[in-house]
Amino acid sequence: MNTINKDTYYRDHWVEVEQERVDAYQELFKWRPEMDPLLAPADIQEGHIVVDYGCGPGGLSLELARRVGAGGLVHGIDLNAQFIKLAVQYLAEEGFAERTQFHHVSDDRIPLPDQSVDRLICKNVLEYVPDVSATIAEFRRVVKPGGKVHILDSDWGMLVVEPLGHEKLAELFAAAEHAYHTPRIGRILYSEMKKAGYADVAVKILASADTRGRSALVLHNMVNYAKTGGDIDPARADALYAEIRQSIKEGTFMMILPQFLVTGQL
Ligand SMILES: C[S@@+](CC[C@H](N)C(=O)[O-])C[C@H]1O[C@@H](n2cnc3c(N)ncnc32)[C@H](O)[C@@H]1O
Known part of the structure; x- marks a missing residue:
């Protein structure tokens, strides 16, 4: 078993990301046209100033930069310094350097003034922050009156x-759970946004079934988290992953992880 601090692993595994995971994420996090419904409630317009909180290597930031046009600006913010470098490089290669600014942060604060942005988007990040309410309050601080905060997240308790x-999925997830601060984030987002005082909060759930194994990387990571400090025999975790790989080969695999889309209007 590798030595880790189980209390801070949910954050540590993003501060230091293994090269294999970085390479895989660059592909996995790229925006694809079939993902457009995920952004629809955010109603991004040309000229908007938008925050991409937890931007990773910049896949969503690129799509946001396209949408805000030459008169808009996207601020990508992330805890991982390497992702920030990759995002700067990616957006420059794609010709969007002038309408993007990237910020490396380590204190769960947004380095922008009060009421300075039109939209804040946060996709698949809040299960990793130490204080969901404080982070949602921080989102509210930077958004202008009339602006929107749009949060997209899964709920790992709804994974199929x-x-x-x-039973076997519950066994694997229990061993990996220390990699998430709030794994059942999806179901609490609505009440968290209401408590934070947004005037109007809308919730949608989008779910699709992956039968081709596209999301196998997510499960591969989960197995590695379980093997890194989890209460499972590593050979058992590998055996569960082998079952998954086998079913992908046989064409019987199916994974469903619903996404909660929670949009708060200020
Ligand atoms: C699952 S990835 C999602 C990346 C991107 N939002 C996307 O969906 O394509 C989670 C991202 O959140 C970042 N992250 C984790 N905890 C964070 C925190 N407390 N503050 C800012 N970023 C954080 C990680 O470094 C990583 O880039």
Whole structure:
């Protein structure tokens, strides 16, 4: 078992990301046209100033930069210094350097003034922050009156992975759970946004079934988290992953991880 601090691992595994994961994320996080419904409620317009909180290597930032046009600006913010470098490089290569600014942060604060942005988007990040309410309050601070905060996140308690069934998936997830601060984030987002005082909060759930194994990387990471400090025999975790790989080969695999889209209007 590798030595880790189980209390801070949910954050540490983003501060230091292994090269293999970085390479995989650059592909996994790229925006694809079929993802457009995820952004629809945010109503991004040309000329908007938009924050991409937890931007990773910049896949969503690129799509936001396209949408805000030459008169807009995207601020990408992330805890991982390497992702920030990669995002700067990616957006420059794609010709969007002038309408993007990237910020490396380590204190859960947004380095922007009060009421200075039109939209704040946060995709698949809030399960990793130490204080969800404080981060949502920070989002509210930077958004202008009339602006929107749009949060997209999963709820790991609603994950379906066949062929594992309920018990084996629960065994694997229990061993990996220290990699998430708030794994069941999806279901609390609505009440967290209401408590934070947004005037109007809308919730949608989008779910699709991956039958081709496109999301296998997510499960591969989960197995590695489980093997890094989790209460599972590493050979058992590998055996569960082998079952998953086998079902992908046989064409019987299916993974469903619903995405909560929670949009607050200020
Ligand atoms: C699952 S990735 C999602 C990346 C991107 N938002 C996307 O969906 O394509 C989570 C991202 O959140 C970042 N992150 C984790 N905790 C954070 C925190 N407390 N503040 C800012 N970024 C954080 C990680 O470094 C990583 O880039």
